[in-house]
């Protein structure tokens with residue numbers, strides 16, 4: 178019993194220090210995720226589907242033009258060079274996992290292709 182409590186205490190300390198560490202380092206996308214190829218072609222149909230989801234779910238924070246609403250979605254500016262320089266895989270990862278005030282959409286927008294549609298739409302901003 179005692180050793181179980183000790184184990185739980187150590188596990189908690191590790192979990193907290195890891196989450197602090199990842200916060201310190203900013204939003205790091207694992208190389209393997211950044212390298213994932215977008216399986217959904219950037220067609221008008223995909224972009225339209227992405228736009229519909231964006232308008233419903235993302236616009237309130239990121240704004241209609243993708244530069245952010247108020248102070249909420251800064252430092253994300255989807256029209257910036259930094260943002261456009263990322264791979265589709267990295268953007269997909271960020272939409273899926275979230276970070277800080279950015280929600281994780283992996284379980285909210287369940288189908289992978291719906292999240293790839295969002296990536297395709299963000300590319301048009």
Ligand code: HEC
Pocket residue numbers: 204230231234235236237238239249250251252253254260263268271272276277278279280282295
């Ligand atoms: C509650 C407000 C909120 C909503 C809703 C939201 N986001 Fe975000 N998003 C943020 C914030 C804040 C950040 C910046 C996080 C950080 O870097 O600390 C962000 C960052 C991002 C990034 C990373 C940008 C970069 O510079 O690399 C992407 C991509 C993104 N959001 C996509 C989306 C998509 C797609 C949706 C809708 C499915 C969405 N967001 C909904 C607040 C939001």
